[in-house]
Amino acid sequence: MFTTFLKRCYILGLFILVFGIITACSTAEDGEVSQEDKSSESPNEENGEVSGDFEIQYFVGGYGDTWWKEVIADFKETYPNVNVIEHAGPNINDEMKTRWISNDPPDVVYIDGDGASETQMINDGQLMDLSDWLKDAETDDGKALYDIFITPLEEIDGGKVYSLPLAFDTWGVWYDNAWFEQEGFKVPEDFDSWMDSMIEIKEKSGIYPFNTTGNYPQYFQRGVLYPAFAAAGGEELLNDLLNGKVEAWEREETLEVLQKVQKMQEADLVDPAFAARSHTQSQMNFLMHDNAFIPVGFWLPTEMKNDTPEDFEYGFIPTPMNNAGEPMSLVPDLRPVAIAEEAKNPEAAKAFLEFIFTEKYGQKFAESTGAIMDIKDVDLSENENVPTFLKNINDTINNPDKVVVHERKTPEGDDLDISIKISDEVKKQIVPLLLGKIDAEEYIEKIIAVAEKAQK
Amino acid sequence: MVQSKKQRYLFLAFCLVPTFVFFILFTVYPMINGLYLSFFNWSGTSAVKEFVGLGNYKELISDPMIPKTIWHDYFLVLTKLVGIMILATFFAVALTQLRIKEAPIYRVVFFFPNIMSVVIIGILWQFVFNPEIGIINSGLTMIGLESWTRPWLGSLEWALPSLVLPSVWAGIGLFMLLLMGGIMNIPKSYYEAADIDGANSWQQFWKVTVPLIWPQIKTSIIYIVITSLNGSFVLVQIMTRGGPSDATEVMGSYLYTKAFSDFRFGYGATIGVLILIVSLITVILLQFLLKREKVEY
Numbered sequence: 001m002f003t004t005f006l007k008r009c010y011i012l013g014l015f016i017l018v019f020g021i022i023t024a025c026s027t028a029e030d031g032e033v034s035q036e037d038k039s040s041e042s043p044n045e046e047n048g049e050v051s052g053d054f055e056i057q058y059f060v061g062g063y064g065d066t067w068w069k070e071v072i073a074d075f076k077e078t079y080p081n082v083n084v085i086e087h088a089g090p091n092i093n094d095e096m097k098t099r100w101i102s103n104d105p106p107d108v109v110y111i112d113g114d115g116a117s118e119t120q121m122i123n124d125g126q127l128m129d130l131s132d133w134l135k136d137a138e139t140d141d142g143k144a145l146y147d148i149f150i151t152p153l154e155e156i157d158g159g160k161v162y163s164l165p166l167a168f169d170t171w172g173v174w175y176d177n178a179w180f181e182q183e184g185f186k187v188p189e190d191f192d193s194w195m196d197s198m199i200e201i202k203e204k205s206g207i208y209p210f211n212t213t214g215n216y217p218q219y220f221q222r223g224v225l226y227p228a229f230a231a232a233g234g235e236e237l238l239n240d241l242l243n244g245k246v247e248a249w250e251r252e253e254t255l256e257v258l259q260k261v262q263k264m265q266e267a268d269l270v271d272p273a274f275a276a277r278s279h280t281q282s283q284m285n286f287l288m289h290d291n292a293f294i295p296v297g298f299w300l301p302t303e304m305k306n307d308t309p310e311d312f313e314y315g316f317i318p319t320p321m322n323n324a325g326e327p328m329s330l331v332p333d334l335r336p337v338a339i340a341e342e343a344k345n346p347e348a349a350k351a352f353l354e355f356i357f358t359e360k361y362g363q364k365f366a367e368s369t370g371a372i373m374d375i376k377d378v379d380l381s382e383n384e385n386v387p388t389f390l391k392n393i394n395d396t397i398n399n400p401d402k403v404v405v406h407e408r409k410t411p412e413g414d415d416l417d418i419s420i421k422i423s424d425e426v427k428k429q430i431v432p433l434l435l436g437k438i439d440a441e442e443y444i445e446k447i448i449a450v451a452e453k454a455q456k
Numbered sequence: 457m458v459q460s461k462k463q464r465y466l467f468l469a470f471c472l473v474p475t476f477v478f479f480i481l482f483t484v485y486p487m488i489n490g491l492y493l494s495f496f497n498w499s500g501t502s503a504v505k506e507f508v509g510l511g512n513y514k515e516l517i518s519d520p521m522i523p524k525t526i527w528h529d530y531f532l533v534l535t536k537l538v539g540i541m542i543l544a545t546f547f548a549v550a551l552t553q554l555r556i557k558e559a560p561i562y563r564v565v566f567f568f569p570n571i572m573s574v575v576i577i578g579i580l581w582q583f584v585f586n587p588e589i590g591i592i593n594s595g596l597t598m599i600g601l602e603s604w605t606r607p608w609l610g611s612l613e614w615a616l617p618s619l620v621l622p623s624v625w626a627g628i629g630l631f632m633l634l635l636m637g638g639i640m641n642i643p644k645s646y647y648e649a650a651d652i653d654g655a656n657s658w659q660q661f662w663k664v665t666v667p668l669i670w671p672q673i674k675t676s677i678i679y680i681v682i683t684s685l686n687g688s689f690v691l692v693q694i695m696t697r698g699g700p701s702d703a704t705e706v707m708g709s710y711l712y713t714k715a716f717s718d719f720r721f722g723y724g725a726t727i728g729v730l731i732l733i734v735s736l737i738t739v740i741l742l743q744f745l746l747k748r749e750k751v752e753y
Binding site for chain 2: 097100101102103114115117120121123124125126214215216217272273274275276277281285290420424428429430431432435437
């Protein structure tokens, strides 16, 4: 009797287990149905009022989440009928992947961090075309949303706009302003003065002045090579190179840029242990004055906040790879927000975007993230809560005689696949070039070989 | 009481069904799904998939990184195999035959890395290899070999060999215990007989110990090979991320880069199929090479 009961329990348990696993593993269809039911239950716009569930996905990295928490709290207050559901965290891109795969995405997504790529999302048709809406959309400040951005909105696929740039981040070279002033080191303005400065620092301090991370060669790629290519041949050269155009790689300017890198290596100015270091290790060495210059983005002071010595004063310059007498170049690394093509509450999503792109939140963004929000007319000079380095950067960016901003355009069609392969090879050959294992010509030969193969 | 046929079948089903269900769900299904995905161009983050037939396989054959990653994998497999087997056998024999008083303590000490996460091992060894504060460079400097110091994990030539050390260190304990189990099952009388016949310790090891623990040695070798081909990726990812340049890129880390950084999940799945095929061929070859008659004295 008892054995029969046990057997039944066992079979029932097994059935529940299998059923549970199958249910948990089921995808797409089931999820879609339940979401449709949910959205039909919650009308999004009643009598012009934005309402219903509104889901937002945002990555929390070097910028933290203070700004998001504040903005979302204010949005809730302004739109009390909207139920904001937040999906946030450092691994949120991975955590939300199954939602995107099963066509059940959140309404608004902030595209940043590992595992998220705007280019890929556009290519997969996951983002909504905002061009029609943008014609009339206004911010809560009453300005035309289309025109408020520092970098003009990128139109692709013949005039479609898929995202709005939120964070204006950019790579450049950092140094310790206080230390430089104390030692009388010069802040460079072009490649020649950079070399002079590094040679002087090496002679006086006995350190290798330049450091970067070899574990993540994209730091050198984005922080040195991109602005160097842009400074040498403008936006056209930069984009042609990265889209694998062989003629661009054969141009004299390209060779000159790589010869400058070779020159830094041959002058023994690059820390020989860079290839073994992660980004945080190289940044720690920089903070300890083991090195004087490091290419990183705006997030460096926030990321290293807890390790920064008290007397350390962050100084930032656009990477001085430009020739003397020519302006320096910045290639912004924009972190956009977008509305999902399959958004269930697009009205709330649009209201949210109109709500956040205002001067008030531009000021708060600079205060809490240490980066600049990509909107014009945000005067940071009077804001006491904004770090000094950011005010200086803001001034530098707005000085077109000294600095020119060039953009890396989103590759379209076949260019996308090619650009991934080129980018991989560009990164792969950085370490051998900086270690002196290959020279500038060999570097170019290797990229051309990949470009030619990819074009076939 | 004799069991009825029905009862026996029920008992067999009781033992086999859950295992079978889990095997289908967690081994067969992912394997078939991986194979299926290798025929698609898919970013891995959306519902859009484009069928490309054998396109990914054609690319795999002409991808210059693939032979490099296979070579790196086999370098790690071979060096790990030699390192672990020699050291594990040596320690197993020492701890069972040499009557060391502290043997139980050593057993725990050697097994300790096996209870640590590979991620922790990777981070720990990153510090060991650190160019400035690492124990290896500091030790070399201390004994006057400063010219030998280098940024081990940042060297195009030394990064891959440097990964062997943590892999061996982390692997010894488990195989040492496995071999110790085998050695302890050998009756003492065999060694006494060998002694009387005039065999020295070395001869006893080769003529008595090795043949009698051959099944354990064989299991260890196959296990090391399989886990290395499938698992070197974790240590690589933590310690070097396949770099510097592509000096430590193994099949697993290349798969990861393609699938999750380049958003080419279909191609990543194709590399996964390659890993499966390479592992299968290697194991079949090993089974053939390690085949020996069972020895009984």
